[in-house]
Amino acid sequence: MLTVDGIDTYYGLSHILSGVSLTVAPGEVVCLLGRNGAGKTTTMRSIMGLTPARRGSIRFKGQEIARKKPYQIARLGVGFVPDDRVVFADLTVDENLEISQRPPRSGSQWDRRAVCEFFPPLGAIGSRRAGFLSGGEQQMLTIARALVTNPEFLLLDEPTEGLAPLIVGMLEENIGELKARGLTILLAEQNQKVALGLSDRAYVIDNGTIRFHGTIPELQASEDVRRKYLLV
Ligand SMILES: Nc1ncnc2c1ncn2[C@@H]1O[C@H](COP(=O)(O)OP(=O)(O)OP(=O)(O)O)[C@@H](O)[C@H]1O
Numbered sequence: 001m002l003t004v005d006g007i008d009t010y011y012g013l014s015h016i017l018s019g020v021s022l023t024v025a026p027g028e029v030v031c032l033l034g035r036n037g038a039g040k041t042t043t044m045r046s047i048m049g050l051t052p053a054r055r056g057s058i059r060f061k062g063q064e065i066a067r068k069k070p071y072q073i074a075r076l077g078v079g080f081v082p083d084d085r086v087v088f089a090d091l092t093v094d095e096n097l098e099i100s101q102r103p104p105r106s107g108s109q110w111d112r113r114a115v116c117e118f119f120p121p122l123g124a125i126g127s128r129r130a131g132f133l134s135g136g137e138q139q140m141l142t143i144a145r146a147l148v149t150n151p152e153f154l155l156l157d158e159p160t161e162g163l164a165p166l167i168v169g170m171l172e173e174n175i176g177e178l179k180a181r182g183l184t185i186l187l188a189e190q191n192q193k194v195a196l197g198l199s200d201r202a203y204v205i206d207n208g209t210i211r212f213h214g215t216i217p218e219l220q221a222s223e224d225v226r227r228k229y230l231l232v
């Protein structure tokens with residue numbers, strides 16, 4: 001579904017990603033693991049066209065998207081849940097969902113009702129202003145907003161970061177359920193426990209370069225990789 005091939009990405013003069021390549025097949029959950037500042041968010045921003053890659057190719061369902069604008073990439077069916085959980089703070093939860101709604105494509109049928117069934121806490125706070133939500137509620141809303149665009153492929157940037165264990169457990173179940181419903185996911189995580197439990201395969205990034213890719217059992221067996229690039 002997604003093929004990233006040898007991309008280089010910069011912020012101004014800073015060369016951040018060097019030759020990053022990865023693939024995600026339909027229905028897979030693939031995690032991108034790496035420490036603080038390793039390049040996880042930059043990889044997702046490159047895929048989304050928010051910080052376009054200067055070299056290399058990104059293909060989504062066979063189509064080159066590396067030179068497309070973020071809104072065009074979104075329309076092709078790529079959803080993005082950014083790590084900053086930005087919502088429209090002055091709008092209510094329902095209004096946030098309403099303005100993000102896109103027509104369903106074959107397969108997924110997410111609308112306000114469906115996401116509130118999926119995240120029951122959201123259903124109870126539909127008229128609350130999004131600026132007054134807890135961290136967990138805000139994360140649910142950010143994921144829900146991406147879902148109502150009816151994506152085929154979802155970029156999830158550290159969805160569990162900084163949340164209480166109870167909420168983390170709930171989100172893990174939700175993400176597992178999205179996978180079960182056939183959504184294809186690229187998941188950036190520092191939390192190995194969450195990532196390894198949910199994913200089919202893993203990539204490890206460090207200093208803007210992919211250092212490892214393999215199955216979860218392969219990563220679990222690679223003490224060396226985990227010690228060098230993952231444990232803080
Ligand atoms: N807007 C920016 N301008 C310049 N440099 C940036 C910018 N955003 C990130 N960087 C740098 O790019 C590198 C990769 O950052 P990135 O945010 O992709 O890492 P990350 O793996 O997502 O880290 P974290 O786990 O903290 O979210 C870091 O060295 C960071 O300092």
Ligand SMILES: [Mg+2]
Pocket residue numbers: 040041042083157158
């Ligand atoms: Mg990040």
